[in-house]
Amino acid sequence: xxxxxxxxxxxxxREPRAEESRGLRHRLQPRVESSFLWEYVVxxxxxxxxxxxxxWTPLGGAVFGELxxxxxxxxxxxxxxxxxxxxxxxxxxxxxLERRLFKTRC
Numbered sequence: 001x002x003x004x005x006x007x008x009x010x011x012x013x014r015e016p017r018a019e020e021s022r023g024l025r026h027r028l029q030p031r032v033e034s035s036f037l038w039e040y041v042v043x044x045x046x047x048x049x050x051x052x053x054x055x056w057t058p059l060g061g062a063v064f065g066e067l068x069x070x071x072x073x074x075x076x077x078x079x080x081x082x083x084x085x086x087x088x089x090x091x092x093x094x095x096x097l098e099r100r101l102f103k104t105r106c
Contacts, residue, residue, distance in 0.1 A: 032058040068092065 035057040039049040068091050075088050089096045098104055 039053055072092055075084050078084050
């Protein structure tokens, strides 16, 4: 059985890539495009496209992504301690997993 209301939480393209360091336009444009495609191509057969999702998803994602990116950048500059490790893992679990397992610098 399909649960369209769960799609917004599970598959909706909300999270921007923290690795992007280009200008706001370059960070925001892919969010707007993916949100538009999601709302009008994937969800449209099941429910009417939401104006809130069309606006909030790209703008909120860009703002939260930038805050998360800046917090991670600041934390990586702080001397190592257990609190720093917990905050880094909490703000970017998959990025930290990649950095710790594969010793990458992303």
